[in-house]
Amino acid sequence: MLPLLLASSSVYRRDLLARLRLPFNCSSPDIDESHRPGETAIELVKRLSLEKARALATSHPNHLIIGSDQVAVLGGQIIGKPHTYDKAHQQLMSASGASVSFLTGLTLLNSQTGHHQTDCIPFTVHMRTLSAQQIQRYLLAEQPYDCAGSFKAEGLGVSLFQRTEGDDATSLVGLPLIRLVDMLLAEGIAIP
Template sequence: MSLGIILASTSVFRQQQLSTLGINFIAAKPIFDETPLADESAAHTAFRLAVGKAQSLAQVYPQHLIIGADQVAWCGGKQLGKPMSVAKAQIMLAELSGQQIEFYSAICLLNTFSGSLKTHVDKTVVQMRELSSEQITRYLAREPDAIFCAGAAKSEGLGAALLVRIDGSDPNALIGLPIFWLVSALMENGVAVI
């Protein structure tokens, strides 16, 4: 039995990533409160939100494979969200200049036919370059979508120039979707990715 694939995300970046696999899917907006809980670790926030997003669509899409994903950045003892404005992005990038940031990219695959749930959290450690206020201003002018990225660093674009080093097991995870894990999970559920 071939199950339809749902991406529980409105993220253009995640949709583009999933499209590279050449599989048919529908992107659907999850109905889930994404507010972090008090004293919650970044890894747990990302995990909880990824699973919550997928589960929020289970009733709407029975007999489907639902992909839930979320990413949380951590630096200086606090979680970093998406700045959502240029002003907030400037402040965030100034604080992150020269710092090491941990990105937790959580993903799950919920099979609403069998009820099985597979989960994974990928950790990527990034070393930011020392940035001047002029460099930050130029970067945000040239990469306006960065305000929609955790930590304001759109690594798949000009944001790569902000970085000195990336340590992780899947370069796709930093963009938001751990593709290496996802391919295995999809294949285990009968999807002929390759």
């Protein structure tokens, strides 16, 4: 089995990948994550997941490299990580009573052969109608400023949801394990 490398510094993705009980290492790729003019959200996350994996291929030959990237889309607009309380509050007020689509690009690159598998996995969160006070309490309790959409689905953020829709809940956290297992199986990795 070729060694696995997660092309990410995300603790959330690392924790998800650990669920598969396969040995892996992590390395953070250095790429430009800018949105290109005319690029759809799906094209963006697929391109970035592939670029993240390719950025580490030279320094990690003979590896299976996992690249992933995620965006949240609200009202047809990409919303990113808020980084501040004020931006998070704005995002959650805009999402109140609405649906937020999370698109996660996933790539598995065999750096030995150059072969890659790339996909985009969607997941939708239908938000409750939220008051300014509910949003404030949530943000102060969890401080999800490094999360697209301004909430942590694996934590208290689930209390903001009315319902969810999608094939793989792990895609909401940033690494779609069901699709990743398909890709790993196609590379001959035995799971479990």
